[in-house]
Amino acid sequence: xxxxxxxxxxxxxxxxxxxxxxxxxxxxxxxxxxxxxxxxxxxxxxxxxxxxxxxxxxxxxxxxxxxxxxxxxxxxxxxxxxxxxxxxxxxxxxxxxxxxxxxxxxxxxxxxxxxxxxxxxxxxxxxxxxxxxxxxxxxxxxxxxxxxxxxxxxxxxxxxxxxxxxxxxxxxxxxxxxxxxxxxxxxxxxxxxxxxxxxxxxxxxxxxxxxxxxxxxxxxxxxxxxxxxxxxxxxxxxxxxxxxxxxxxxxxxxxxxxxxxxxxxxxxxxxxxxxxxxxxxxxxxxxxxxxxxxxxxxxxxxxxxxxxxxxxxxxxxxxxxxxxxxxxxxxxxxxxxxxxxxxxxxxxxxxxxxxxxxxx
Numbered sequence: 001x002x003x004x005x006x007x008x009x010x011x012x013x014x015x016x017x018x019x020x021x022x023x024x025x026x027x028x029x030x031x032x033x034x035x036x037x038x039x040x041x042x043x044x045x046x047x048x049x050x051x052x053x054x055x056x057x058x059x060x061x062x063x064x065x066x067x068x069x070x071x072x073x074x075x076x077x078x079x080x081x082x083x084x085x086x087x088x089x090x091x092x093x094x095x096x097x098x099x100x101x102x103x104x105x106x107x108x109x110x111x112x113x114x115x116x117x118x119x120x121x122x123x124x125x126x127x128x129x130x131x132x133x134x135x136x137x138x139x140x141x142x143x144x145x146x147x148x149x150x151x152x153x154x155x156x157x158x159x160x161x162x163x164x165x166x167x168x169x170x171x172x173x174x175x176x177x178x179x180x181x182x183x184x185x186x187x188x189x190x191x192x193x194x195x196x197x198x199x200x201x202x203x204x205x206x207x208x209x210x211x212x213x214x215x216x217x218x219x220x221x222x223x224x225x226x227x228x229x230x231x232x233x234x235x236x237x238x239x240x241x242x243x244x245x246x247x248x249x250x251x252x253x254x255x256x257x258x259x260x261x262x263x264x265x266x267x268x269x270x271x272x273x274x275x276x277x278x279x280x281x282x283x284x285x286x287x288x289x290x291x292x293x294x295x296x297x298x299x300x301x302x303x304x305x306x307x308x309x310x311x312x313x314x315x316x317x318x319x320x321x322x323x324x325x326x327x328x329x330x331x332x333x334x335x336x337x338x339x340x341x342x343x344x345x346x347x348x349x350x351x352x353x354x355x356x357x358x359x360x
Contacts, residue, residue: 001063001209004087005029006048010095012152013068013162015201017041023205024065030057054079056328058086065210066091074124084144088207096135096153096219096276097269099127103276108151110219113268127264132187136217148202148207149217153274156297157197158304159311163235164188164228165265168304169315175239176310177335179326180247185258187266188229191273194297195222199290206284222290225275231297238298242305249327259322317341321348 008029009016020027021040028042030053035045046053048069065087071079084090095157114133117123123130139147154162161168164187171181180338207213226234236246253271257263278287285335291299319338321344323329330349336342 003023003027003064004057005068005209006054006061007068007070008066009034010068011155011157011197012204013066015032015157016066016204019198019201019205020208024046025208050073055082055085056122058082059137060086062087064091066093066208068093071131071135073131073134074090077138080135080138080342081142081144082161084139084142084146089214090147091204091208092135092139092147092149094132094149094151094217095129096151096221096274097265098133098136101272103273105275106219107277108219108279108280117268122264122268124203125264126266127263129264129268145215147214147215150204150207151217151219152195152200153221153276154192154194155200156293156300158300158307160197161235161297161301161304162181162194163232163272165260165262167313167315169311170319172235172304173312173315174320174323175244175246176305177331179324179329179331180249180314182249182251182256182323182326183232183255184260184266184270185230185250186253186256188227188232188250188269190228190271191225191275192228192231192270193221193225193274193276194231194293196293196296197219197302199287203281203285203287210284216280219276219278220281221276222293223278223285223287224292224294226293228270231293234294234297235301238301239305242302248330251326259279259319259326261319312339317345318348321345325349 003020003025005013005017007013009031017027017029026040028044030048031043032047034043036043048054065083067083098112099106100113100116102110112133113129136149139149150299156162163171164183174181198322199222200220232248239246257266282285319355320331331345333342338347
């Protein structure tokens with residue numbers, strides 16, 4: 001098959017591209033920075049959000065398109081029919097964050113937030129979970145059946161290791177530099193499901209080109225769930241084995257949200273217990289063969305810690321300053337690149353109220 005992967009460089013995409021190539025498919029991947037051909041993989045330099053660039057790609061016929069791009073609902077509404085017409089099988093990356101709270105394991109028929117929420121202020125936004133559900137609805141009502149909706153939940157790999165709503169730049173960076181990790185106690189007690197990006201990719205590859213998967217939605221997760229407190233313990237043990245002692249401060253929720261952005265992600269996802277019924281995807285792949293998160297998380301963290309240099313994105317120095325204020329710690333200014341970021345850190349560290357006003 002000749003397959004186009006839009007934005008395939010994240011925690012799932014990098015693995016999917018490799019799996020598809022190993023299966024003998026001809027894979028074309030859009031990338032803002034990479035170009036050239038490696039085996040069956042052809043990297044196409046360009047921004048898949050750019051209309052002219054995408055129009056050029058979709059002027060060709062593809063056996064399959066996998067879409068990892070994040071769109072506004074308005075942008076997706078303009079292009080989804082074009083995507084559907086350009087391929088025999090369109091795979092759309094949604095999210096299991098679309099689901100509402102559930103006291104039983106989630107199935108693909110479980111209610112979505114968009115369908116049952118009574119929070120008018122929330123529904124007036126284009127927050128991630130609502131955006132994905134609205135874009136799903138465009139596919140459901142399109143009249144086409146050559147699509148598959150994928151709803152991964154939290155995925156991890158060496159480049160992405162989450163703790164609650166915190167990315168590795170928010171928590172692991174602090175641990176590596178000897179500072180205290182700041183989390184929300186309310187989130188720590190909740191059940192979550194973390195799945196290796198490579199395992200999600202294997203399942204997606206099994207669905208690609210399969211007629212039985214078309215016109216359907218699937219979540220793809222591991223069978224094992226953990227509390228975030230248990231995830232924290234896995235990370236702490238792995239850090240200890242790498243000679244790093246992690247300190248953790250658990251805040252109450254209101255204090256946590258006083259400095260952490262993403263209130264709706266917390267309120268309408270991380271404060272829910274997230275466990276899944278994988279019966280549907282098990283028709284195509286054995287989820288029992290997925291790596292256990294107790295093993296996979298530790299392996300990925302150890303592998304990350306043994307890369308040189310450590311690949312962290314730039315931390316949010318505003319939030320780092322407020323965390324340092326809470327923990328009575330200080331980030332050396334030598335860690336912070338650029339005069340503007342140094343000034344921001346100092347303002348928020350010493351005068352948090354003034355700092356907030358300056359960023360509005």
